[in-house]
Amino acid sequence: MTTIVSEPTTKAPVAPTLPPVDLSDRVGLRKTAAHSLTMAYRGLLKFRRNPEQYFDVVLQPVLFTVMFAYIFGGAISGSVSAYLPLIIPGILVQTVLTTSMVTGTQLREDMDKGVFDRFRSLPIARISPLVGALLSDAVRYVIAITITFVTGIAMGWRPEFWGTLAAALLVIVCAFALSWIWAWLGVIARSASSVQGISLMILFPLTFLSNAFVQVHTMPGWLQAFVKINPISHLVSAVRSLANNGVADIHVLWSLVGAAVIVAIFAPLAVSRYSRQNR
Template sequence: MTTTLTETETVAPGPVLAPHPTLRDTVDQTLTMAWRAVKKMQRNFEQMFDVTIQPLLFTAMFAYIFGGAVAGDVDSYLPVIIPGLIGQTILTACVATGVQLREDMDKGVFDRFKALPIARIAPLAGPALADMLRYLIATVLTFGVGIAMGYRPDPLGLAAAIVLAVFAGWSIAWIFTWFGTVGRSAQGVQGISLMVMFPLTFLSNAFVPTDTMPGWLRAFADVNPVSHVISAIRDLATAGQLTTDVAWAVLGCAAVVAVFLPLSVRSYARKM
């Protein structure tokens, strides 16, 4: 059955999408992209291995292998290694953020987004927001394994340390998000990210005190922003204290976001 329109009848216009999304539109679109990323995690649980299996294995291995050599016994080493492993695990998860972004772009997923009148930041900020769930899981699991092994954190400080770790992961992830937007392939992004991740992790106070290092190496480790984040987590979780390292960690994370978030959005917009 077909119908025709008379001269006096008109078709009601559909909703007109604003060419320049408002702040509310941007928030809604970012949350939609975050939900898409969460659903993707549910369907591909392999993406969660680096924040579920790795914390369990690394915490047990590092504590029992290096505990006696570094601190004399495992119990004395736990307050050092647990925050250090949280920093390492979060950085590893951040690398995956950039690689997965590049894979999506290579598969043409973002070609669909560019045809939509959405905020340019939404496809980047959405996955970054969803990845905070991964950082939370990694942090809680690492602390949980440490507590099972004998680590005794300050209860209130522990909650603050978890919040700081998740915020640090979200902030640092913008560095690797930028790598994802400028890299030519997922393999290339992974290679560049690992070249940055390993020095930041191992040339820090994550596993050993910096006063045992040579002078030139200690100078780098002491100014390494990852060292400040790890020291802040130690101060909060172990002693329950707000120290200058906490302030430096928050300031450093804010500076990273201020630099790399605009760079990521600009690079992504150019590819659109």
């Protein structure tokens, strides 16, 4: 009679369990800044891998400047060269502010794809993905500003050097402030397409009902009243004064005040709603 000896069954080694990461502690300001810069670098990597996302900031300034200058320059200012000091600041403001809408659109896309759910499991500052997305878009502003200025100079525009740098910085500050509105929309909206649609519905009327492309005195009286209080008009006037004459007038102050008010209102709204959704 043969005895069947069964081999002892060996149990698979149990992987040691790691202690859960405690994310309840508050992250200090220094670490929050470092995490935000890391997330901004992530945004730049996305742009490098998807260069087609730069098409709007590369092509729009060239197309709009050339078309507006050669189509409307003679009718509005008598010549293209006389129209450039008027149109270049307007094109610059329109291009950069339109570019800022990408912040809310891409934020909504990342949230829909579950990217921010992964960030929530990491021991990082809760607010860093949101701030990093806004910071990375500043590169798009710089590209749009540079191409707009280079196009205008190639066509014969001769701005004041230091005033041009100050105008570029002012536009970047205002665009960053405006991006908080789109970030708030990106957090509360249901889709990226709705963010884009709402942003265009808000920004395009404000841009075209301003002094960006024509002189205010050529408009009807009722429209002049709106254009003069339009915040886009203040920003365009500030850029014109800085870039063309190197002078910082009252419109620079109004633009900075408007940017501060926007940040004071919409940054807490965006951060609060974002924090509630990512608890």
